[in-house]
Amino acid sequence: MKKLTYLYTIVVITVGMMTGCTPTKVFNLEPFGATNSTVIDGRTIVKESKDSVDVVASFVGLYQDYAVFDVEVFNNTNHDLLVSPKDFRLTPLNEDKTPYFYREQEQVGYLAIDPTEEIIKLDNRMVKEERRLKTAKTVNTILAIAGAVTLVAGATKSSGYREAASVRNTMALGESMLRIGLTKGAVDRSVYYSRMDQYSSQKDVWQQQTFLKNVIAPNSSLRGDVFIRYTSSAPLMQMSYPVGGDDIVIWFERGK
Incomplete structure (x- = not known):
C-alpha cells in the first residue's frame, strides 16, 4: 500500500531515565474479527463487503491528532457511487464493545476529515x-x-x-x-x-492526498489515506462506512 510521505509522523512514546530505559512502545491499531484479511510487509490488511461495495483498509500510523488508514473502496455495483473521506467514522469502544467514556463523557467518535476543506x-x-x-x-x-x-x-x-x-x-x-x-x-x-x-x-x-470526495464508476475503485481523530486510551475502535441503510464495519484493537 501507498507509503506516507516523510511529513507523516509516527508517534513513538519512549520512557527512559538516566539510570536505564524500557523498550520503546509504538501506538498501533490491529484489525480483528475480519472475514477476509492478509498480512503484507508486516501490516494487516482487511476487507469487508456489503451490497456489492468492498472496503479494504489497514492502519498506517499517526499524523498530528489523526489515525491514518490506507483505504480503498471498490464499487462493484452497476451504478456510480459517491464517496467522501467524511463517510468514514472511527468510534472508540470498551473491550466488551460498550460505549467508551473519558472523564465521564461518552466518546462518540469522529468523522474523517476532508483534505480539500483543510x-x-x-x-x-x-x-x-x-x-x-x-x-x-x-x-x-x-x-x-x-x-x-x-x-x-x-x-x-x-x-x-x-x-x-x-x-x-x-x-x-x-x-x-x-x-x-x-x-x-x-x-x-x-x-x-x-x-x-x-x-x-x-x-x-x-495536497498530496488522493482519497477525496469523488464519484466511483461501476467496477472501479478509489484509494488513498483517510485521516480520523482517535481516542488513544480506548481499547477498541470501530471504523464504519455507510452503504445504503447499513454500515460496513471494520474493528481495530489497540496494540498492547
Whole structure:
C-alpha cells in the first residue's frame, strides 16, 4: 500500500531515565474479527463487503491528532457511487464493545476529515497572518517614528537646570517607544514566518492526498489515506462506512 510521505509522523512514546530505559512502545491499531484479511510487509490488511461495495483498509500510523488508514473502496455495483473521506467514522469502544467514556463523557467518535476543506482552512489562516503582519507593521512603524521624534524633541530642548528632569523623561520615553517598536517588529516577523512555514507544510500534506470526495464508476475503485481523530486510551475502535441503510464495519484493537 501507498507509503506516507516523510511529513507523516509516527508517534513513538519512549520512557527512559538516566539510570536505564524500557523498550520503546509504538501506538498501533490491529484489525480483528475480519472475514477476509492478509498480512503484507508486516501490516494487516482487511476487507469487508456489503451490497456489492468492498472496503479494504489497514492502519498506517499517526499524523498530528489523526489515525491514518490506507483505504480503498471498490464499487462493484452497476451504478456510480459517491464517496467522501467524511463517510468514514472511527468510534472508540470498551473491550466488551460498550460505549467508551473519558472523564465521564461518552466518546462518540469522529468523522474523517476532508483534505480539500483543510486546504481551504489553511489558505484562510495564511491570509489572516498576512493581514495581521501588515497591521502589526503599521503599529510598529508608528511606535518607532513616535519614539524617534520624541528623542529628537528631547535632544533639542534647552539644557537649562530647570528642564534637565523633563529632558531625561522625554529621552527615556522616546527610547522606550523606539525599542518597543523595533523589538515588537522583530517578534511579529518571527511569529509570522514560523506560522506560515507550519501552514505551508500542513498544506503540502493535504495536497498530496488522493482519497477525496469523488464519484466511483461501476467496477472501479478509489484509494488513498483517510485521516480520523482517535481516542488513544480506548481499547477498541470501530471504523464504519455507510452503504445504503447499513454500515460496513471494520474493528481495530489497540496494540498492547
